[in-house]
Amino acid sequence: MEHFDLSRRKFLKSSAVAVGALVAVGAGVGYLQKITAEKRINQKFLRPPGSIDEKDFIYACIKCGLCIQICPVHAIKFAGIKEGLAYGTPYIDVREQACDLSCDSIQCVETCPTAALYFVPFKNAGEKAIEQYDKTHKVDENYNPFPVQIRAMKENVKMGVAKVNEHTCLAALGKGFRGTPRGDDFKGINRTPDGSSAKATPLKDKVYNRKICNLCVTECPMGETAIVLDKHTGADGTEKFLPKVLDGCVGCGVCVMVCPTREPSIIVEPVKS
Amino acid sequence: MFGKNNKKPLPSKSKEELPYVKAGMSFKAWREKFGGKHKWRTIRWSVLLGINGLFILSFMFDLSMLEGSLSGSRLVGFYLMDPFNTLQQLVISFYTGHWVHLTMNFVIGASTIFIFYFLMGGRTFCSWVCPYHFLAEWGEKLHNYFVKKKKIKEHTYNRYLRYLFWVGFLLLAFLTRNLVFEDINPVGILSRAMIYGPGLILLWILILITFEIVYSKRFWCRYVCPIGTTWSMVGNLSPFGVKFDLDKCAHCRDCQTVCLVPHELWFVEKGKATSQRHDVGSDCTRCGLCIDICPGNALSYTIKGWDKIL
Numbered sequence: 001m002e003h004f005d006l007s008r009r010k011f012l013k014s015s016a017v018a019v020g021a022l023v024a025v026g027a028g029v030g031y032l033q034k035i036t037a038e039k040r041i042n043q044k045f046l047r048p049p050g051s052i053d054e055k056d057f058i059y060a061c062i063k064c065g066l067c068i069q070i071c072p073v074h075a076i077k078f079a080g081i082k083e084g085l086a087y088g089t090p091y092i093d094v095r096e097q098a099c100d101l102s103c104d105s106i107q108c109v110e111t112c113p114t115a116a117l118y119f120v121p122f123k124n125a126g127e128k129a130i131e132q133y134d135k136t137h138k139v140d141e142n143y144n145p146f147p148v149q150i151r152a153m154k155e156n157v158k159m160g161v162a163k164v165n166e167h168t169c170l171a172a173l174g175k176g177f178r179g180t181p182r183g184d185d186f187k188g189i190n191r192t193p194d195g196s197s198a199k200a201t202p203l204k205d206k207v208y209n210r211k212i213c214n215l216c217v218t219e220c221p222m223g224e225t226a227i228v229l230d231k232h233t234g235a236d237g238t239e240k241f242l243p244k245v246l247d248g249c250v251g252c253g254v255c256v257m258v259c260p261t262r263e264p265s266i267i268v269e270p271v272k273s
Numbered sequence: 274m275f276g277k278n279n280k281k282p283l284p285s286k287s288k289e290e291l292p293y294v295k296a297g298m299s300f301k302a303w304r305e306k307f308g309g310k311h312k313w314r315t316i317r318w319s320v321l322l323g324i325n326g327l328f329i330l331s332f333m334f335d336l337s338m339l340e341g342s343l344s345g346s347r348l349v350g351f352y353l354m355d356p357f358n359t360l361q362q363l364v365i366s367f368y369t370g371h372w373v374h375l376t377m378n379f380v381i382g383a384s385t386i387f388i389f390y391f392l393m394g395g396r397t398f399c400s401w402v403c404p405y406h407f408l409a410e411w412g413e414k415l416h417n418y419f420v421k422k423k424k425i426k427e428h429t430y431n432r433y434l435r436y437l438f439w440v441g442f443l444l445l446a447f448l449t450r451n452l453v454f455e456d457i458n459p460v461g462i463l464s465r466a467m468i469y470g471p472g473l474i475l476l477w478i479l480i481l482i483t484f485e486i487v488y489s490k491r492f493w494c495r496y497v498c499p500i501g502t503t504w505s506m507v508g509n510l511s512p513f514g515v516k517f518d519l520d521k522c523a524h525c526r527d528c529q530t531v532c533l534v535p536h537e538l539w540f541v542e543k544g545k546a547t548s549q550r551h552d553v554g555s556d557c558t559r560c561g562l563c564i565d566i567c568p569g570n571a572l573s574y575t576i577k578g579w580d581k582i583l
Contacts, residue, residue, distance in 0.1 A: 011431040018434055022441040029456055030449040059365050059451050062358045063461060064345030065469055069332055078465060080472035087456055087474060088465060113345050113352050113378040114362065 032086075045083065045091040046251060046270050048076050049099065049157040050109035050117040060116035063088035067108035067117060073189050073200055075099040076108060092159070094253025094268055101154050101221040101252050102191045102200070125156040154222070160251030160268040162216075162227065164243050169265040170213035171229065171241040177213035180204055181260035188257050190219065203258065212241050216255035216266055222248050227255065280547040283519070291523050292569040300523065308527060308568035313561025320401050325467060332468050343402070343464035344455065345382065352382035356390075356503045358455060359383040361446040368447055387507060393559075395508015399494065399501050400533075400560035404467065405459040405478070409494055412485045419487070428489040430496050432536065432556075439499040459493065460500060491533055501558075508555040512577045515553040515564065519546045521571035528563035528572060538563065541571075552577060 048067055051057050067090050068076045075097045076090045083091065092099055109117040129152030130145045137143055166172045182188065182203055189200040208215060214229045225248030234240045243255075243266065251268045259266050288294055293303035327339040328346070340347045344355045359379075366372050390398055399406050419425045442454040455461055459478050466475055485492050494501060508514075517540055524543040529535040534556040540546040552575070564572045 007431070011433065014430045014434055015437055018437050019441065022438070022445060025457065026445040026449055026453060029445075029451060029453045055450070056369065056371050059362065059446070060371075062345045062355065062362070062452065063455055063465065064341040065465060066341045066345065066347060068469060069340045078469050078472070081474050086451075088461070111347070113347075113354060113376065113382055115376045115379075 046159045048090050048108050052118050057116050058086055060114050061089050066111045070107045070111045072103050094256045097188045098253035098257040100190050100254050106153050122153045122156050125152045157250040160270045162245045162249050162266050162268050165265045168261050176211045177260050178209050181258050215258045216243050219254050219258045282547050285544040292521050304568045308566055310565045313565050321407055324402055325404050328468050344461040352378040353386045354382035357500045361452050364443050364447045365450055391507050394511040394513040395504040396558040398504050400558035403460050404463040412482045416486045416490050434496045435502045438497050439502040442499050505555045516575040517551040518571050519549045521569040527566045531562040531566050
């Protein structure tokens with residue numbers, strides 16, 4: 001009986017320690033989540049396409065890494081503990097590698113097993129587009145609804161909205177650009193908007209020559225529904241330019257990646273939910 | 274699960290019935306000749322490294338064989354889900370009413386892995402797949418060495434602490450609406466670090482393994498890990514396991530010294546066994562260390578019911 005009492009006391013003692021540890025872990029994690037969720041809204045990192053509301057995302061994501069694995073340009077990365085996001089959740093740093101939307105079906109969303117990246121809206125948008133296409137092209141010889149479908153799905157990506165900084169933008173300053181925008185050792189790749197080559201092209205291999213810099217406009221995978229180079233005549237009669245972001249912007253961040261200024265003159269603000 | 278046993282033990286064997294006497298050898302010579310093999314350990318480590326290697330190669334060379342990580346993965350297009358993540362999400366979903374993430378892939382992934390490990394014995398996952406188990410096995414060797422040299426003392430706890438942690442982590446998930454356990458889960462952390470590159474979070478693994486080496490043997494696996502606890506519950510009725518033949522046992526208890534969960538081998542002690550044959554309980558990880566070390570081959574893998582049919 002004495003032995004039993006002793007082991008019971010030991011069990012109760014270690015249980016108390018265990019409960020204490022759990023409370024500490026819970027409080028710590030809860031606090032960190034709270035401050036990072038608030039912080040995330042104002043920082044440069046984006047969640048991948050189709051991510052649900054941050055407070056649900058944080059538990060819907062099981063940190064498996066399937067979205068990271070399937071992304072053809074490796075835009076999605078795992079947050080470490082120093083990124084200020086919940087550890088192990090996926091994010092996109094568009095300045096380093098933008099999501100260039102050159103994939104076939106927004107696979108990152110389709111592959112997510114727990115719908116932290118929610119595929120249903122994309123699927124519906126795609127189906128609706130096919131329906132529309134069918135009405136006019138059913139008898140067409142070159143019947144191919146696929147481009148229409150994927151276009152509709154891409155329009156449904158809403159990671160954020162681009163915003164131009166008028167004070168540093170080369171176009172706004174009336175300057176052109178010549179050369180490779182991010183230097184010769186930049187690792188990012190970009191295969192939009194033409195998508196003619198099967199392999200992704202490293203940005204360091206692309207050479208541009210523009211009288212007025214408009215890289216963000218010409219490289220945008222969404223084209224002129226998202227960003228155009230606005231031209232107007234100033235009060236003193238000179239021509240002024242400024243990239244103008246439109247409703248079609250999905251926040252993919254290619255413009256941020258290709259922007260040749262030291263600090264990007266265009267940034268993507270995450271969608272606020 | 275709780276190792277309860279109310280049957281009366283069989284009478285102890287007489288000296289003539291002990292296997293080394295039957296073989297006409299001294300205990301020491303018999304034990305040295307037949308014990309301490311490494312057959313199953315070699316096979317198991319190959320499988321463990323193979324599975325984790327396949328994860329790494331799949332990402333490195335875009336093989337599409339085994340993608341994701343041990344938290345959730347896809348085996349040639351077929352989803353698999355970690356059971357404790359599944360449980361945590363279910364618990365949170367009850368609270369938030371947000372069931373959207375219960376996709377078909379989620380259901381398939383969770384049930385497939387459940388059925389697979391039910392058949393394979395539950396905690397089979399721990400010793401045959403879990404990378405932290407592999408690390409901790411080496412830590413255990415170091416720990417044993419230090420204990421033998423009397424540099425450190427052994428600290429043990431009550432093994433039912435695991436159930437407390439199991440409930441506790443689910444409760445934490447419920448209260449904070451967050452996969453709290455996944456943030457400190459060494460299985461996921463190691464798996465992700467190996468596949469997608471290391472991070473500062475590996476310091477946590479270092480702390481854990483150091484604690485296990487210098488303070489308490491196999492602390493995480495024995496007393497904390499809710500994944501192992503979940504598998505141990507699943508493995509309760511598993512057909513695949515380890516069986517024990519009293520006839521071939523010399524009560525040397527070598528198996529208990531190598532076992533992660535020695536309480537499951539209670540029947541190898543002299544005068545404890547209640548029948549000629551025993552099946553090891555659900556805490557057993559089916560690692561095969563006891564099978565390797567047993568000089569009399571008293572322990573072996575079995576499919577329950579199968580050997581009766583034969």
